Amino acid sequence: MEYNDKVKNRLKRVEGQIKGILRMMEEGKDCKEVITQLSASRTAIDRTIGVIVSENLVECIRQMENSDERTHEDVVKEAVDLLVKSR
DSSP states (O other), X not given: OOOOHHHHHHHHHHHHHHHHHHHHHHTTOOHHHHHHHHHHHHHHHHHHHHHHHHHHXXXXXXXXXXXXXXXXXXXXXXXXXXXXHHO
C-alpha cells in the first residue's frame, strides 16, 4: 500500500504533539494537562488508523474486481479485525 501525504502529515502532527508532551513533562506541567494532550494524541492516532484501514479496504475491493481469491466479506472482515486489534 502506498501512503499519501495526508496520512503522513497526520502522523507528523502526532509526532509534534508527543514532543510537546515530553516538553510539558520536563517542565513539570500539571498532570491534567499532560493527560489531556496524551488523549488528544491517542485520538489522532486512532483516526489515522481508521484512514489507513479504510483506504486499504477501498483498494482491496478495487483489486478484487480482477481476482476471485477473496470475497468482499473476507476483505471487510479483515479490515474490521485490523481496527479491533488497534484498540
